[in-house]
Amino acid sequence: METAGRLRAARPHPQARSHREAEHMTVTPPEHGSPVPNPESPVDPAPTPTTPRPTPPNIHVSALIVWLTIFPLVAIVGTVLAPMITDWHPVLRAFVVTLIVVPIAAYWLMPQMFRWYAAIERRRAARHAGKGMP
Secondary structure, three states: OHHHHHHHHHHOOOOOOOHHHHHOOOOOOOOOOOOOOOOOOOOOOOOOOOOOOOOOOOHHHHHHHHHHHHHHHHHHHHHHHHHHHHOOOOOHHHHHHHHHHHHHHHHHHHHHHHHHHHHHHHHHHHHHHHOOOO
C-alpha cells in the first residue's frame, strides 16, 4: 500500500507536458490534412456587408423586453383565474399563475419579442449604413 502511494506520487500527471514538448505540438497532426467541409451539413452564411449584424441587446433593453412580456401575461392570467383562485393561499395562487405564465413567456413570447427587437435593430443598422453613419 505504501509502495503504491510512492509510485503514484512519483509519476507525473499523464496530461502534464514539458515546455519543450508543448512547443513541438501542433493543432493538426502532420499526417492529417486540413479539414474538408461536409457538403451535407448546413452552412451558416456569413453576414454580408450590406446588412450589418446587430449587436445583442444590452442588459437594460433585455430587462425591458422581459418586463413587456411578463407583466401583461401575469395581469391577464391573474385576471382570468381570479374568480377561481380567490380563496386560495397567496403562495398557491402565485404558483399557479407562474406555472402558466413562465412556459408561455419562455417558449413562445420571449423568443418572438427578441426576434422583433433584432428585426428592428437590423433595419436601424441598415438605415445607418445607407446614410454612411457609424
